[in-house]
Amino acid sequence: MTSLSPAEQLLQDLGITEPDEIDVEVIAWSVGAWVRYRPLPQGDARIVGIGDRAIITVDDRASRVRQRFSVAHELGHWHHHHGQRLLCHDASGNAQADTCEREADRYAADLLMPRSMLAPSMAEAPMSIALMDGIARLFQVSILAAALRLADIHAGRFALIVDEPDGHRWFRRSAALPKGWHLRLDAPMDEQGGKPGSQPKQWSAPACRHFRGRNLSGIRLRCETAHAASGRRLTLITAPV
Ligand SMILES: [Zn+2]
Structure with a gap:
């Protein structure tokens, strides 16, 4: 049996077993992140963390499916890149930044579609x-x-x-x-x-x-x-x- 990914482990710990229970705001709250919706001049979302608390800001003009993916992606940064510079890098060409983005996307896919x-x-x-x-x-x-x-x-x-x-x-x-x-x-x-x-x-x-x-x-x-x-x-x- 394959081991659970970090996102799938989190869902299991929270007792989430059905697709319609994957409420990204509640899941974010469970790991110390608060989600708010605002117009963002650049990008779909960002996360700012202090200690074990974080605020995820999501562009309020994006579609709901995109917002959900953005929250899950930022939670991927929160899990994998805690304590690092948590800025999303879009197609930067920087290998390390691209690896971080792929890790965050993978976390999001695991969280939203376990x-x-x-x-x-x-x-x-x-x-x-x-x-x-x-x-x-x-x-x-x-x-x-x-x-x-x-x-x-x-x-x-x-x-x-x-x-x-x-x-x-x-x-x-x-x-x-x-x-x-x-x-x-x-x-x-x-x-x-x-x-x-x-x-x-x-x-x-x-x-x-x-x-x-x-x-x-x-x-x-x-x-x-x-x-x-x-x-x-x-x-x-x-x-x-
Ligand atoms: Zn990112």
Whole structure:
């Protein structure tokens, strides 16, 4: 049995066992942090700590799912980086700062979507946009946060491609995707073009179109796309098991 992460341990200590019990303000209070909502000129949230007390300030104009993730992220800093400079670093390129941000994001994902609650919610459902959407609603997180969490945990063979509004494209692979399959990030994805608010669009494509590697012939991928917050587009490419 895998050991609990710090965030999952905290949920267990607090007796929280259901997704709708994950109240980030109450959890913050339990570790000495008070959450307040204000307009912030920069960033989504910040934390200021003195001794064993902290104040987390969250931008009151952000969406609720974003606010929840921000509180959980700042609690990650509070847990991991206590006593250090607790400023969030956005894509700073500084390796140490990036490591801190990843640790805080990991803590947030563990706190908002703990494995013990996620496993029954997945219920062996195949990876799909619908599953991402269902997890996002159940755990009150963004569809991107749900997708990234599923990429860590789900047993399916898939890759998640994220197109940022500025044209930058990045991806995340599931652990089960064959190591020798290398994603073609420059593959054309013209046919999806769904409009915001529309149903996710689906299509099928030969594996060699999206991957380079061996044993790709004859394999068809299931592709789906959906729009996420902040103008992002998510494309899910799933290989049969
Ligand atoms: Zn941060």
